[in-house]
Amino acid sequence: MKNPSEEQRSMQEEKGVSRRAFLRGAGLTTAGTVALSTGLLSFKLESPVKPPAVLGPGEVAVRFVLNGQEREIWVEPRTTLAQALREHLSLTGTKVVCDRGSCSACTVWLDGKPVNSCMALAVDVAGREITTVEGLSQSGTLHPVQEAFIEHDATMCGFCTPGMVMSCAALLNRNPNPSLEDVKSATSGNLCRCGTYPKVFEATLAAAKKMKK
Amino acid sequence: MNRFEYVQAPSVKEAIDMMNSTVPEALIKKATSPAYVVKAGGTDLLDLIKEGLVEPARLIDLSKIPGLDKLTYDNKAGLQFGPLVTIAGLENSEEVKKNYRALHESAAHAATPQLRNMATMGGNLMQRPRCWYFRSSEHKCRKKGGFTCYAQIGQNQYHGIFNTNVCPCVHPSSLATALLAFDGQVELTGPQGRRIVPLSEFFLSSEENVTQETVAESKEIITNIILPPVDASTRSAFVKMGQRESYDWSIADVAVVLKMDGKRCRDARIVFGAASSVPLRREDAEALLKGKPVTEKLAMEAATKAVEGATPLKHNGYKVKLFENLTKRVIMQAVAVG
Amino acid sequence: MANPNNKKALETQKLKLPFGIPGHNLTEIEREAAADEPPALPINEKLSVVGQRVKRVDALQKVTGAAKYTADIQLPGMLYGWFLHSPYPHARIKSLDVSAARKYPGVFGVIVQGHEAEQKDSFGGNELPLLRYAGQPVAAVAAESVAIAKEAVRLIRAEYEPMPFVVQLDEARKPGAPLVYEETIEDKGNAGDVGVKAADEQKGNLRGPTTRSFAGGPRGDMEKGFAEADVIVEQEYRTQVQTHCCLETHGLLADWKQDMLTVYASTQSTKDVRDELAELFALPTSKVRVITEFMGGGFGSKFGPGYMGVAATWLSKLSGRPVKLMLGREAEQISAGNRPNSHQFLKVGAKKDGTLTAVSLLSYGTAGIGLGAGVGRVAQDMYVCPNFKMEQYDVFTHAGPGAAFRAPGNVQGAFAMESLIDELAEKLDMDPLALRDKIDASEIRGVQRKQGAEKFGWKRKKAGSDPGPVKRGIGVAQATWPRFVEMDSSVMVRINKGGSVEVMSGVQDIGTGTKTILAQVVAEELGLKAEDITVKIGDTTYPDALGSGGSMTAEAITPAGRNAAYQARLKFASHLAAAWGVDAETIEMKNGEVLSSSDASKKMTFAEATKHMPTSQVLATASRSANYNGFESGQWLGHGRLGAVQFAEVSVDTETGFVKVERVVAAHSCGRPINPMQVESQINGGVIMGVGYALYEDRIMDLNTGHHINTGLDTYKLPHAREIPQIETHIIEHYDAHSSTDASGIGEPANIATAAAIANAVYNAIGVRIYELPITPQKVLAALGSI
Numbered sequence A: 001m002k003n004p005s006e007e008q009r010s011m012q013e014e015k016g017v018s019r020r021a022f023l024r025g026a027g028l029t030t031a032g033t034v035a036l037s038t039g040l041l042s043f044k045l046e047s048p049v050k051p052p053a054v055l056g057p058g059e060v061a062v063r064f065v066l067n068g069q070e071r072e073i074w075v076e077p078r079t080t081l082a083q084a085l086r087e088h089l090s091l092t093g094t095k096v097v098c099d100r101g102s103c104s105a106c107t108v109w110l111d112g113k114p115v116n117s118c119m120a121l122a123v124d125v126a127g128r129e130i131t132t133v134e135g136l137s138q139s140g141t142l143h144p145v146q147e148a149f150i151e152h153d154a155t156m157c158g159f160c161t162p163g164m165v166m167s168c169a170a171l172l173n174r175n176p177n178p179s180l181e182d183v184k185s186a187t188s189g190n191l192c193r194c195g196t197y198p199k200v201f202e203a204t205l206a207a208a209k210k211m212k213k
Numbered sequence B: 001m002n003r004f005e006y007v008q009a010p011s012v013k014e015a016i017d018m019m020n021s022t023v024p025e026a027l028i029k030k031a032t033s034p035a036y037v038v039k040a041g042g043t044d045l046l047d048l049i050k051e052g053l054v055e056p057a058r059l060i061d062l063s064k065i066p067g068l069d070k071l072t073y074d075n076k077a078g079l080q081f082g083p084l085v086t087i088a089g090l091e092n093s094e095e096v097k098k099n100y101r102a103l104h105e106s107a108a109h110a111a112t113p114q115l116r117n118m119a120t121m122g123g124n125l126m127q128r129p130r131c132w133y134f135r136s137s138e139h140k141c142r143k144k145g146g147f148t149c150y151a152q153i154g155q156n157q158y159h160g161i162f163n164t165n166v167c168p169c170v171h172p173s174s175l176a177t178a179l180l181a182f183d184g185q186v187e188l189t190g191p192q193g194r195r196i197v198p199l200s201e202f203f204l205s206s207e208e209n210v211t212q213e214t215v216a217e218s219k220e221i222i223t224n225i226i227l228p229p230v231d232a233s234t235r236s237a238f239v240k241m242g243q244r245e246s247y248d249w250s251i252a253d254v255a256v257v258l259k260m261d262g263k264r265c266r267d268a269r270i271v272f273g274a275a276s277s278v279p280l281r282r283e284d285a286e287a288l289l290k291g292k293p294v295t296e297k298l299a300m301e302a303a304t305k306a307v308e309g310a311t312p313l314k315h316n317g318y319k320v321k322l323f324e325n326l327t328k329r330v331i332m333q334a335v336a337v338g
Numbered sequence C: 001m002a003n004p005n006n007k008k009a010l011e012t013q014k015l016k017l018p019f020g021i022p023g024h025n026l027t028e029i030e031r032e033a034a035a036d037e038p039p040a041l042p043i044n045e046k047l048s049v050v051g052q053r054v055k056r057v058d059a060l061q062k063v064t065g066a067a068k069y070t071a072d073i074q075l076p077g078m079l080y081g082w083f084l085h086s087p088y089p090h091a092r093i094k095s096l097d098v099s100a101a102r103k104y105p106g107v108f109g110v111i112v113q114g115h116e117a118e119q120k121d122s123f124g125g126n127e128l129p130l131l132r133y134a135g136q137p138v139a140a141v142a143a144e145s146v147a148i149a150k151e152a153v154r155l156i157r158a159e160y161e162p163m164p165f166v167v168q169l170d171e172a173r174k175p176g177a178p179l180v181y182e183e184t185i186e187d188k189g190n191a192g193d194v195g196v197k198a199a200d201e202q203k204g205n206l207r208g209p210t211t212r213s214f215a216g217g218p219r220g221d222m223e224k225g226f227a228e229a230d231v232i233v234e235q236e237y238r239t240q241v242q243t244h245c246c247l248e249t250h251g252l253l254a255d256w257k258q259d260m261l262t263v264y265a266s267t268q269s270t271k272d273v274r275d276e277l278a279e280l281f282a283l284p285t286s287k288v289r290v291i292t293e294f295m296g297g298g299f300g301s302k303f304g305p306g307y308m309g310v311a312a313t314w315l316s317k318l319s320g321r322p323v324k325l326m327l328g329r330e331a332e333q334i335s336a337g338n339r340p341n342s343h344q345f346l347k348v349g350a351k352k353d354g355t356l357t358a359v360s361l362l363s364y365g366t367a368g369i370g371l372g373a374g375v376g377r378v379a380q381d382m383y384v385c386p387n388f389k390m391e392q393y394d395v396f397t398h399a400g401p402g403a404a405f406r407a408p409g410n411v412q413g414a415f416a417m418e419s420l421i422d423e424l425a426e427k428l429d430m431d432p433l434a435l436r437d438k439i440d441a442s443e444i445r446g447v448q449r450k451q452g453a454e455k456f457g458w459k460r461k462k463a464g465s466d467p468g469p470v471k472r473g474i475g476v477a478q479a480t481w482p483r484f485v486e487m488d489s490s491v492m493v494r495i496n497k498g499g500s501v502e503v504m505s506g507v508q509d510i511g512t513g514t515k516t517i518l519a520q521v522v523a524e525e526l527g528l529k530a531e532d533i534t535v536k537i538g539d540t541t542y543p544d545a546l547g548s549g550g551s552m553t554a555e556a557i558t559p560a561g562r563n564a565a566y567q568a569r570l571k572f573a574s575h576l577a578a579a580w581g582v583d584a585e586t587i588e589m590k591n592g593e594v595l596s597s598s599d600a601s602k603k604m605t606f607a608e609a610t611k612h613m614p615t616s617q618v619l620a621t622a623s624r625s626a627n628y629n630g631f632e633s634g635q636w637l638g639h640g641r642l643g644a645v646q647f648a649e650v651s652v653d654t655e656t657g658f659v660k661v662e663r664v665v666a667a668h669s670c671g672r673p674i675n676p677m678q679v680e681s682q683i684n685g686g687v688i689m690g691v692g693y694a695l696y697e698d699r700i701m702d703l704n705t706g707h708h709i710n711t712g713l714d715t716y717k718l719p720h721a722r723e724i725p726q727i728e729t730h731i732i733e734h735y736d737a738h739s740s741t742d743a744s745g746i747g748e749p750a751n752i753a754t755a756a757a758i759a760n761a762v763y764n765a766i767g768v769r770i771y772e773l774p775i776t777p778q779k780v781l782a783a784l785g786s787i
Helices: A006-014 A019-027 A081-088 A144-151 A161-174 A180-186 A197-212 B012-018 B023-028 B043-050 B087-092 B094-099 B101-108 B113-118 B121-126 B174-181 B283-289 B296-306 B318-337 C059-064 C099-103 C146-154 C222-228 C270-280 C306-319 C329-335 C377-381 C410-427 C432-439 C443-456 C514-526 C553-580 C606-610 C676-695 C754-766 C777-783
Strands: A035-038 A041-044 A060-066 A069-075 A107-110 A113-116 A129-131 B005-008 B036-039 B058-061 B071-074 B078-081 B185-190 B193-198 B221-227 B234-241 B252-261 B264-273 C012-019 C027-034 C079-085 C091-097 C107-112 C122-124 C137-143 C157-162 C206-210 C231-239 C251-256 C261-265 C288-291 C323-326 C342-350 C356-365 C388-395 C470-482 C490-496 C501-505 C533-537 C587-590 C593-596 C599-605 C617-623 C641-653 C658-668 C726-731
Touching: A069 A081, A107 A161, A107 B113, A113 A161, A113 B113, A144 A161, A144 A197, A144 C059, A161 A180, A161 A197, A161 C059, A180 A197, A197 C676, B012 B058, B012 B185, B012 B221, B023 B043, B036 B043, B043 B121, B071 B094, B078 B094, B087 B094, B087 B101, B087 B113, B087 B121, B094 B101, B101 B174, B101 B234, B101 B252, B121 B174, B121 B221, B174 B234, B174 B252, B174 B264, B234 B318, B252 B318, B264 B283, B264 B296, B264 B318, B283 B296, B296 B318, B318 C777, C079 C146, C079 C306, C079 C329, C091 C137, C099 C107, C099 C146, C107 C146, C107 C306, C137 C146, C137 C306, C137 C323, C222 C342, C222 C356, C231 C410, C251 C306, C261 C270, C261 C306, C270 C288, C270 C306, C306 C323, C342 C410, C356 C377, C377 C388, C377 C410, C377 C470, C410 C432, C410 C470, C410 C754, C432 C443, C432 C470, C443 C470, C443 C641, C443 C658, C443 C726, C470 C754, C490 C514, C490 C553, C501 C514, C501 C553, C514 C533, C514 C553, C553 C587, C553 C593, C553 C606, C553 C617, C593 C606, C599 C606, C641 C754, C658 C676, C658 C754, C658 C777, C676 C726, C676 C754, C754 C777
Parallel strands: A060 A129, B005 B058, B036 B058, C079 C323, C261 C288, C356 C388, C501 C533, C658 C726
Antiparallel strands: A035 A041, A060 A069, A107 A113, A107 A129, B071 B078, B078 B221, B185 B193, B185 B221, B234 B252, B252 B264, C012 C027, C079 C137, C091 C122, C091 C157, C107 C137, C206 C388, C231 C342, C251 C261, C251 C323, C342 C356, C470 C641, C490 C501, C490 C617, C587 C593, C593 C599, C641 C658
């Protein structure tokens, strides 16, 4: 996808939606807010000094950390994170199958946690850290889960594989000693139609063992 | 998805200032005026927008408002958590696991790990039903302002078995089942300030209002969810049955919270999920348990009482038996938790 | 299909080939084969690459996300397509106005189905086809983004005149039901050769009966057969519509250029896509190139370009830009194929000792607006019975068309037949395995039954005898699938100076592991490792090969691969022999080395040896030759049967009706297994698909509006991680001396027996039989009389 024309950019500047303004909004470190307490919880009831920026519906800048690198893209607010990755950043390892959060083929890590990139807006992840399957094996070294998937034949057509890999690798990040039940639980949202599940379980348990060594 | 504007609300006040509709209102008035609606995790709202059921002009993102993602437990104040606490956050909370077992179980069996990481508790309580006719843009059903309920005359194997006259959609949240069993409350904040609404009043049945599921008004958002404290006598259990054990919507779920004096039940709350348009308390069944030692036989009697008055539809009569058997099981599980 | 290699080779040779089952009855058999066929390949244990658990050669690309599927490909200036689908199950279009869509900014092409070349703004009702199912494509738009294309589709103004419709099998076959077709439709080759024939009668929505399949027609005397029976079992079975649910939806990217149409297709057959597009667009096949490097699942539904592919090609031709048109999930579920449902009346007569005296089958099934709902081959073919008759009817309904789906017909048929055999065994007071020993003539299934039963620990208790609410049960069922072969399959092998080796073919890898087994047979022949071979397939630039279906691919492509490697090796060896001054026949290639058995000083690495080639490349193209003598059929249908026996253990919660498949032992054979690890994966896949079919999957139609209402992957329920039983595969090597590799496929046989085995296990658990799939909690509770 191309960047918006200069004309569009200047329109956004006029509306007070400069890139800078947006990024500040995303960080929400604007001074002048007061935390109020209600019960045991507190949240900000007061207004910040500046009204929040209304973005879009045209393309707006979003900056985030993608696979360890800071990236900026221009997308419409309606663009999902999955679309942004696939169509704007050409990272097509992340797959879209159901586009509704029912299959987890689009799993990426958001601040280290697996989420469905089809059910998040790209603008939602401004300022956050995203890891895709392409980022799992940086500088040529495969993640042990990826190695084990190859070793144990946990791929067939391969369309669910990136999502499976991301689910299983996330599991090992938080639980280095998983049981078969844990692996099933971690992949319970991932749909595979070819039937790689048994080998996915086997591979993930093998990867866990290998990582402990 | 339609094109929309996007604003990150820096505070609750600003979110309230900017919003003009709840999602149900936005659906009904879709064509007439631009809707400004709030989103948190977005997992339900994006689904509705993708189907073209809601076409908001502006999304007001609540997810960055500081302070709304806290969870605390206190012996006196009970459990309080903000609307931005995710289902995973609830599932992983040691306080919840220890004190509100049924709630923990309901969180652990909701949706998928990915969705639990994204979906917030505020959104969970505000989500729209999963009825396949409601979710289909081709079927203008009563919930969408139409005059026909396609489920009553059509495929209703997963629909409600109680109060099915107007719209047999079932409430989609199995967490709500547990929250109501713990006698939870919701804090709503609007232009006039805050109000506390017990969950028993928060949800609107389809008889009360078929086009929206909660009492939240056009400019109100959930700002806190509160459960009373538990004590040493509290026992709870929850069970959900879907067609699959992995990711699935509930066919039937039941939460039970008991106060036990030894083997004797002092107080009981039994709630059915996926049985009606709201999480449904079974007070007659609760009454049967109160003041008696809980035996398998008594549990079965209470279970049978709990399904009294069911009015199943053509394809979902099996759910009556299912609820009955699950209820007995959950009561016995709660007692066994010890 | 005629066999291109059918002409008798001028010279032949006699080959002594392994024959039988190692550890059971392995021997050798002499076959006559063409003189240029490679020597006999010993059994797997004597080989170094073939028969080994070789890692999938493209797994690295898959686990890193580097693999590019059709859905992933982006070309400069590419447009995206989207469809307008019919909102009614049966309607006339009174008028259609696409002018607003055409004018919408970002739109570069609009076509109306059947009128693609007519770039008009409006169409009158009499010009447009009748709409016969909700979701049928009406028009398509190409735009700069999917979002714009969707917006433009919404601007198309269509006026419909809804008509009466019928979406239910039972209703559709009643007299007076709304008609799907007024006239007898042309049989457009129902994929999988199940169901109706062109000559069959069409009356109302009924087409048929078909009384034959490629396994033959009726036989014997039914009256006599049933009269001779001591026991007759007669039951009615129903199976549901199952959708393929390919993770990558159907679609392709068409790039129409003046000199060449290049197509990236998510297909099971590059050749079919090329040939159909060439024919439709009046292009020579040489001007159409189809590429399928990776594809995300087909299961029988992805042959040919499909309506979406034709639309993409039109839109590319008209716009002059590449157009990618991938179906959305809803359209995928509705319109891209399904396994037809069935309603079967099966009657079997038997003597006291189990001998079958008669089998009769009456079946109805709907493939929606399509054909191909026959189910009879299992009843016809699995067991010995002199008297057999079937009547199979296709029933039209206003629903999306069926398509071939992993063992078309046999999955439905096996559920009924294998459930009934289980019931017969009980009536005869025989163990189900003992009954099958009596009536099943298949030698391989006999071995599978015996070895499978041992592995499983087969010991069946009385049905429903477990105490407590959760009851366990076990069941067994069998599969039969023909051992097909497609002769029109060629492979090129190229040895490059420097030692690299390429294998090239039009054949595609749909996830089964075709790339890897090609690498293996070529590596074995050249004394290399599989990873030394670069596999380039899925491109019609390379020699033509078969579509991946019918469990034919391994059977067809590995001999072609081995033969090509053998021919290339002969050429390479002759060059070396000349350089070394030795006899070419003394040259051996093994362990990455080349040597002469007559001169110990002549030994070097393969790479080193290639420097002696006079040209930079030595290459050879070879085809799958006819089956070795005694088998040649002159048809694509080969000889032989692929059998399978599967054992299942389930638990059934009688209070909730919840069924869980705990364990499956799957005993299979596929000739020579080239890669046992991949064979295991294929069997796992078949079993899991069978679990879904048995317990969860069901396309649900709304009877009032005619819409398919569970198009989401949350409401169309597929097995996920927690639904996966412990699966133990048992692969039996089975040499049949068919070809230079003697390999066969496994995809289909793996999927046939599972649902029946589960159904039989459910019966054993609860003592009540369920005659309709899927076995849901609702049906279990109903069967138990709880509701």
